[in-house]
Amino acid sequence: MKVPEHIRGDGPDRKLLPNYHRLGKMGEGPFKALCKAVEEQILKCGAQHNDINDEQKYKIAQDCPLKTYFPSTYRQLLLQHSIKFDSTETEFDYIGYRGFLVYEKIGKTLEKFVPGFFRARIAILPPGEVLDWHIDSNTSYSCRIQFPIIGSCDWQIRRGKKVESKVLKPGEVWFTNTGFSHRVENTGTEDRVTIVVGCKFDDIKSRFSDEIISRS
Numbered sequence: 001m002k003v004p005e006h007i008r009g010d011g012p013d014r015k016l017l018p019n020y021h022r023l024g025k026m027g028e029g030p031f032k033a034l035c036k037a038v039e040e041q042i043l044k045c046g047a048q049h050n051d052i053n054d055e056q057k058y059k060i061a062q063d064c065p066l067k068t069y070f071p072s073t074y075r076q077l078l079l080q081h082s083i084k085f086d087s088t089e090t091e092f093d094y095i096g097y098r099g100f101l102v103y104e105k106i107g108k109t110l111e112k113f114v115p116g117f118f119r120a121r122i123a124i125l126p127p128g129e130v131l132d133w134h135i136d137s138n139t140s141y142s143c144r145i146q147f148p149i150i151g152s153c154d155w156q157i158r159r160g161k162k163v164e165s166k167v168l169k170p171g172e173v174w175f176t177n178t179g180f181s182h183r184v185e186n187t188g189t190e191d192r193v194t195i196v197v198g199c200k201f202d203d204i205k206s207r208f209s210d211e212i213i214s215r216s
Helices: 028-045 104-113 210-214
Strands: 020-025 075-078 118-125 130-134 143-150 153-159 162-168 172-176 181-185 192-199
Touching: 028 075, 028 104, 028 118, 028 143, 028 192, 104 118, 104 143, 104 192, 162 172
Parallel strands: none
Antiparallel strands: 020 172, 075 118, 118 192, 130 181, 143 172, 143 192, 153 162, 153 181
C-alpha cells in the first residue's frame, strides 16, 4: 500500500529518520501506573470488545481496508473519540483525534512523554498472530510512538529490499518509522499489549540528535 502523495506535513520525510529510535524508558513508577490503568481499561471494555468494529468510534475502519492486514483476533481500544467525522477521512488522517480523552489516567501519563499526542489506543495482539505488511503515514505528517505494556514483539520494517527487526520491550518508549512498510509478529506466549499514539515530529524532536534527523 502506497502513502498518497497529497499527505504531506511540515516534519522530516520518512527517508530522513531511522527505522527505530528508542526515546527512553518510562521508569518504574510511571510504568506501573500505566500498566494498572491499561488493565482497568481492558476490564472496563470487556474481553471481546473491539473498537475496530465500532463505526461511531472508529469510522476510519469502515473507510479503509484495514482488515486486509489485521487478523480477526486483533483488537484496538481507542482512548479518544474523534472530534469530527469527515467523509473524506483516510487512514493517514489522524489529526481529528487530538482531544476528548476517554480514559484520563492513561492520557495524563502519555502527555508527560509525548506532549500534544493524538489518536491514542491500546493494541492487543494474541500469541502467534501477525499484523501483516502495511504503511501508516509519512513521518512528515504523523509519527508513531509505541509504549509496550505486556509482552515483547518482533517489529519488522522493510526499507527497499532490506528488512530490519527490533524487539520492543515493556517499559520502553519507541519511535517507529511507520512511513515504510512494516509488520508486527507476536512470537511470545501471552497477549502483546501496547499503547500506540500519534504525534507531530515537533513534539518529540528533542529526543533525537541532529545527526539522526539530517541523515539521508
